Amino acid sequence: MLKRKRNLLSIGILLLITIATITASLWSQTSPSFIDPTLRLLSPSSEHWFGTDHFGRDIFIRTIYAARVSLIVGAVVAVVATFLGTVTGLIAGYYKKADSIIMRIVDGMLAFPALILALALVAALGGSVANIIIALGFAFWPIMTRIVRAAVLQVKNVQYIEAAKTTGASDFVILTTYILPNILSPIIVQGTFTFARAILAEAALSFLGIGVNPTTPTWGNMLQEAQIYISMAPWFSIFPGLGIVLTVLALNMLGDGIRDAFDPHAKKQLKKRKKVSQQKYA
Amino acid sequence: MSQELLRIQDLEMHFPIKEGVLQKTTGYVKAVNGVSLSVNKGETLGIVGESGCGKSTLAKTILGLLKPTSGDIFYEGESILNYNAKQMHELRRNIQMVFQDPFSSLNPRMQVGDIIAAPLKVYKTTKNVKHRVQELMELVGLKPEYYHRLPHEFSGGQRQRIGIARAIALEPKLIVCDEPVSALDVSVQAQVINLLEDLQKELGLTYIFIAHDLSVIKHMADRVGVMYLGKVMELSNNESFYQNAQHPYTNALLSAIPLPDPVKEKERERIVLKGDLPSPANPPSGCVFHTRCPRAQDYCKKNVPLLETKEDGTAHTVACFFPIEHAEQIQK
Numbered sequence: 331m332l333k334r335k336r337n338l339l340s341i342g343i344l345l346l347i348t349i350a351t352i353t354a355s356l357w358s359q360t361s362p363s364f365i366d367p368t369l370r371l372l373s374p375s376s377e378h379w380f381g382t383d384h385f386g387r388d389i390f391i392r393t394i395y396a397a398r399v400s401l402i403v404g405a406v407v408a409v410v411a412t413f414l415g416t417v418t419g420l421i422a423g424y425y426k427k428a429d430s431i432i433m434r435i436v437d438g439m440l441a442f443p444a445l446i447l448a449l450a451l452v453a454a455l456g457g458s459v460a461n462i463i464i465a466l467g468f469a470f471w472p473i474m475t476r477i478v479r480a481a482v483l484q485v486k487n488v489q490y491i492e493a494a495k496t497t498g499a500s501d502f503v504i505l506t507t508y509i510l511p512n513i514l515s516p517i518i519v520q521g522t523f524t525f526a527r528a529i530l531a532e533a534a535l536s537f538l539g540i541g542v543n544p545t546t547p548t549w550g551n552m553l554q555e556a557q558i559y560i561s562m563a564p565w566f567s568i569f570p571g572l573g574i575v576l577t578v579l580a581l582n583m584l585g586d587g588i589r590d591a592f593d594p595h596a597k598k599q600l601k602k603r604k605k606v607s608q609q610k611y612a
Numbered sequence: 613m614s615q616e617l618l619r620i621q622d623l624e625m626h627f628p629i630k631e632g633v634l635q636k637t638t639g640y641v642k643a644v645n646g647v648s649l650s651v652n653k654g655e656t657l658g659i660v661g662e663s664g665c666g667k668s669t670l671a672k673t674i675l676g677l678l679k680p681t682s683g684d685i686f687y688e689g690e691s692i693l694n695y696n697a698k699q700m701h702e703l704r705r706n707i708q709m710v711f712q713d714p715f716s717s718l719n720p721r722m723q724v725g726d727i728i729a730a731p732l733k734v735y736k737t738t739k740n741v742k743h744r745v746q747e748l749m750e751l752v753g754l755k756p757e758y759y760h761r762l763p764h765e766f767s768g769g770q771r772q773r774i775g776i777a778r779a780i781a782l783e784p785k786l787i788v789c790d791e792p793v794s795a796l797d798v799s800v801q802a803q804v805i806n807l808l809e810d811l812q813k814e815l816g817l818t819y820i821f822i823a824h825d826l827s828v829i830k831h832m833a834d835r836v837g838v839m840y841l842g843k844v845m846e847l848s849n850n851e852s853f854y855q856n857a858q859h860p861y862t863n864a865l866l867s868a869i870p871l872p873d874p875v876k877e878k879e880r881e882r883i884v885l886k887g888d889l890p891s892p893a894n895p896p897s898g899c900v901f902h903t904r905c906p907r908a909q910d911y912c913k914k915n916v917p918l919l920e921t922k923e924d925g926t927a928h929t930v931a932c933f934f935p936i937e938h939a940e941q942i943q944k
Contacts, residue, residue: 489712489713496675496677497704497708497781498701512719
């Protein structure tokens with residue numbers, strides 16, 4: 331998997347952003363909320379790499395700090411949704427009776443667009459990082475349930491499951507040691523995509539003003555503040571936007587890369603493609 | 613007469629065919645349709661038949677993987693169909709299975725040692741699981757060093773040995789072998805069959821050996837049963853079966869065995885059955901074989917032949933109104 335440049339690039343971008351945001355307080359003396367009214371809406375310069383905003387705060391520092399919220403929300407939502415979806419998906423796929431109940435609930439939830447559902451939940455719960463995580467986790471798990479269920483249905487009639495039953499293994503053992511390891515790849519791939527979608531959704535919620543507290547820098551908050559200055563100070567909205575684009579793009583590419591790495595057919599095709607191109611240039 | 617280990621009585625396994633939006637049952641696939649058999653301790657009962665005749669369904673029912681529609685199964689004289697979960701769990705120790713496809717019957721993500729250890733861990737029979745697994749691996753002819761390898765690193769024959777090791781791990785009394793060699797090369801087949809025979813001698817196992825290869829059955833089985841469309845057509849001891857087959861279907865099957873001698877092979881007279889295997893969802897009336905039987909008469913279309921013991925008192929039984937007589941066979 332690491333052989334492909336695309337995968338290396340996406341891992342590189344993600345690592346860079348993560349390390350930058352974790353170590354931000356070590357290498358920058360300016361606080362992300364340091365206000366200097368004399369430096370309002372300055373364009374990018376060597377002193378303020380990404381310019382300053384309407385309160386004179388440094389956009390570079392704020393963009394870096396904002397990654398914290400996005401990455402935390404994305405990661406935790408991905409874990410929560412994956413966990414919930416995997417558990418329900420395993421049960422729905424394995425037990426026929428539970429299937430009809432769980433899948434009707436999932437169908438019902440999928441009838442709402444995930445973002446609208448999250449929006450309603452955040453509006454009800456109030457905007458904080460924890461509530462956003464709850465809302466997004468709740469909005470994203472049904473998709474995972476579907477994927478896991480489909481994978482379980484594929485695997486559960488294979489002979490080694492039957493063999494496990496004849497050796498007297500309990501359902502729990504069959505689900506955790508026979509089925510789960512064999513459907514891990516779609517779960518990991520979907521988990522990565524959920525990560526990306528959660529970052530986007532968090533930004534959207536913050537942009538709509540019902541996300542994280544406006545005093546905390548997040549990419550969505552910054553974009554929202556920037557929208558009235560978009561013609562005067564385009565750098566104000568470009569850089570936080572770029573943060574979202576890069577992170578989401580990297581995650582999606584990583585997801586694709588993982589899928590290819592797990593899929594034996596894709597591997598074969600890749601080899602074939604290489605062969606063909608070698609023949610062409612030979 | 614040796615002791616009876618397992619008896620199957622009038623076993624029926626019908627699968628509903630569901631159609632339409634409302635999943636209404638529109639019919640049944642009669643995979644096993646009234647089978648009565650018994651297996652004695654220490655013997656090998658061979659079961660042959662075309663694909664789709666219900667052999668594997670029968671195996672799954674014996675193992676309790678499927679709940680039969682009607683009929684009964686007795687293990688050591690006790691009906692096992694009404695066993696509760698705990699009793700069933702105990703029974704599973706005594707009845708194990710070797711599967712047909714050595715590629716799909718092993719979990720690709722588990723190490724070989726763990727695959728063989730799985731039943732030991734469920735029943736906690738031994739404290740030193742690893743030692744026991746290595747013992748088992750040696751017993752079936754695998755190097756104990758292979759403990760940490762994954763199934764895909766093995767050949768078909770080796771994988772089948774892993775499957776056999778798993779089946780004998782709990783020291784069961786009965787092993788159901790569902791076409792254990794049909795997915796293997798001929799040379800490997802012989803090895804696996806010899807292994808199964810050695811294990812039988814060593815551990816006193818009883819086998820129900822399902823196959824579609826009559827030569828394999830001839831080599832392995834003490835008694836042979838022929839199945840056709842979910843019914844047993846003929847049941848006999850090995851010798852009598854191959855020399856004195858009485859059912860026209862058995863006769864046709866036997867005539868299809870190729871001979872190793874090319875001269876004799878050329879002279880071999882083949883009985884080719886006309887038509888296809890009827891659908892088990894809609895089996896023919898009367899004798900299920902009458903649509904393809906060269907000896908069929910009107911009587912066969914209306915009446916169902918039962919598997920009856922012949923008057924001469926041998927264990928050779930046949931479900932046919934017009935069996936091939938012994939004299940006729942000799943004439944041939």
